[in-house]
């Protein structure tokens with residue numbers, strides 16, 4: 262596919278692992294919620310160095326997911342704002358960046374586990390959620406959920422709720438497989454036991470990382486309109502949803518059903534999920550509709566990024582090419598770089614970090630899709 266702009270390309274396959282969540286899996290607090298779509302602490306640290314960001318700088322992550330960028334900034338004493346449109350991601354980030362009193366957490370833990378079990382009615386849950394748990398675990402889960410709701414201090418309540426979300430994942434028959442959730446036949450541990458272990462470990466984790474004083478804010482908002490933010494950022498370090506890769510709302514169906522009921526219908530449209538009223542920014546390329554919509558949305562985001570960045574502000578955007586059955590692979594990195602260029606950004610370079618094998622029906626190899634970091638300067 263021909264694109265006019267010819268940006269500088271750097272191949273850095275040694276960074277491939279860093280744009281995945283894998284390195285975070287062994288890191289306290291970073292690993293409080295397994296988010297397959299996330300990138301790593303070390304990737305953020307690398308970009309903070311690359312952009313020469315110091316204490317008092319301001320960083321934005323407009324697709325903050327589970328808060329990797331915010332936590333890394335907090336370690337360095339760099340002010341950071343995170344935005345995400347998904348209530349679950351926003352919630353996880355908030356819990357991870359909060360400061361806690363260990364004493365209060367320990368007291369609440371003792372209190373929670375000293376309460377007598379009560380059976381709450383199981384109402385209004387989806388058939389999928391009902392199939393995902395044994396009766397025994399489901400009654401326990403609802404009991405703990407209701408008891409946690411009674412905790413008065415909001416940050417402590419959220420801390421416990423995140424532990425319960427993780428415990429419910431471990432104690433369920435559900436398996437996340439790509440974009441779908443499957444129910445599998447497997448042995449599951451008792452929820453109560455898992456919850457206690459997770460809480461004890463989370464409390465221990467809080468002593469393992471040293472954070473510097475800085476300002477960290479998280480917003481449940483849509484990054485196509487950052488009207489609530491001013492021009493103040495030195496850098497944006499982020500990764501938008503990958504084109505045609507994952508439907509975030511579907512994979513976390515059970516979590517939404519159990520813990521975010523009030524939000525369920527208010528989930529705003531995700532990038533790429535608005536195939537109606539599409540403006541084609543690359544008419545010469547004959548792109549699939551979903552790619553046109555995605556690029557239109559990304560264009561709106563880029564406009565906002567340009568507005569909130571200070572002059573000379575930098576952007577690191579982790580993106581991947583999108584694969585479509587019966588269509589060539591869409592070079593998302595080049596196309597976003599082209600849009601950024603039209604917007605007034607200088608495209609400094611595209612760092613190619615991975616080549617993913619693209620398969621049809623999960624077995625037939627149909628090509629390769631690049632994963633890259635697009636570096637821009639205002």
Ligand SMILES: C[S@@+](CC[C@H](N)C(=O)[O-])C[C@H]1O[C@@H](n2cnc3c(N)ncnc32)[C@H](O)[C@@H]1O
Nearest residue numbers: 299300324326327329345346347483484502532
């Ligand atoms: C690739 S993930 C980011 C992961 C993150 N770097 C981390 O390490 O956790 C993309 C995120 O963008 C969010 N998102 C999708 N559309 C959005 C929008 N319009 N505004 C803000 N966030 C959005 C998704 O909910 C998802 O959490």
